[in-house]
Amino acid sequence: MGLPAPAGFDAIIGDFPAVFPNVVMNSLPRLRLKKGEDRRLRGGHLWVFSNEVETAATPLQGFSPGDPAVVENARGETLGLAYVNPDSLICARLLSRDPDAPLDAEFFARRLRRAAEWRARLYERPFYRLVYGESDHLPGLVIDRFGDVLVVQTNTAGMERLQAPLVAALEAVFAPRAVVLKNTSALRELEGLESYIRVVLGGVETPLEIVENDARFLVDPIEGQKTGWFFDHRANRARLAPLCRGQRVLDLFSYTGAWGVQAALAGAARVECVEISEPALRLAAENARRNGVAGRMAFIREDAFEFLRQARRERRHYDVVVLDPPAFVKRKKDLAAGGEAYRRLNQAAVQVLSYGGILVSASCSFHWSPAALYDLLRATARHLDRQLLIFARGGQAPDHPIHPAIPETEYLKAAFCLVRQAE
Incomplete structure (x- = not known):
């Protein structure tokens, strides 16, 4: 297209609105923080929350969305140059420690x-x-x-x-x-x-067309989800692919086939990609043809939860199951409902997994912690009378580097699990 x-x-x-390349920065308005609220910025974080601002000295209502400002602590000491949005909970984000940066x-x-x-x-x-x-x-x-x-x-x-x-x-x-x-x-x-x-x-x-881990894929940055591709799982897909040789693989929430095509290229006997989006599924099928593995792949337009219910009723089993769902927990208030969705999904996946099979369970929800994921997997295995061992842990690829002072930059987690019959 x-x-x-x-x-x-x-x-x-x-x-x-106009941008600000030629403004004398020390003439910019100031955004003053309350006493002690500069601690996170001094530690390397870049965000200012609206409840940290000393609004009596620098009212947020004096700013328009996107306005530049010099951030200072309660003593009037400069912390850096930021842009401000008075209508957002994160009301300022630091662009530079140099307040005069053009x-x-x-x-x-x-x-x-x-x-x-x-x-x-x-x-x-x-x-x-x-x-x-x-x-x-x-x-x-x-x-x-x-x-x-x-x-x-x-x-x-x-x-x-x-x-x-x-x-x-x-x-x-x-x-x-x-x-x-x-x-x-x-x-x-x-x-x-x-x-x-x-x-x-x-x-x-x-x-x-892009290339990832020596596989070729078509990407649609206009009509596709987000930017059209998810680079963050690159290393996790490379880790799983060799383990799929000769195996029956189920790729749920497959999008355009990134996990499934690479599993097939590594020698999987059969790969089923399940995706609700018809345009994404069409690209997945084209990607399979492009990589010469279409004969060992199937593309099924179906809700993942409904697919798993039907597979269980029909007693179908797989040797490898990949769960790479969208974020079920987008905000803290979604924890209960999102956690239940993760529970249902992982339990249903384990029920269609052969003994000795591999489950890859991923989450891109920042508010759903690795500890929460591992605890859910432990509880799922115990409930279904399985032995589950996590043999590898994956995160986001290195082109998504984690800033140690900004925990929000770490969001992706993937557990590689060996699931056996309980003894």
């Missing part, structure tokens, strides 16, 4: 070059998460690289205001064929931002 670019980037950003194209170019240098050390091919928000000191920004096409998410009002210098920096550093703004994340709603998809530089014909 082709999506033409607009006539020029200026035509798209014409209604956006928020221009060169500012972004320096950060982008540093991010790209790390990814180039990791991967030979230019298919990866180029910018991972706070970990790359660009809070609110996500960029996935599909060769010469860059797919960008500006998830905060501050990053939305800075799109012009950001895109100029992307053009200068990477000379991409296209830059796509894929601004459909649910995070934008919390920032009071609309959802949209726009090509702001060049033009793009979709789908695109």
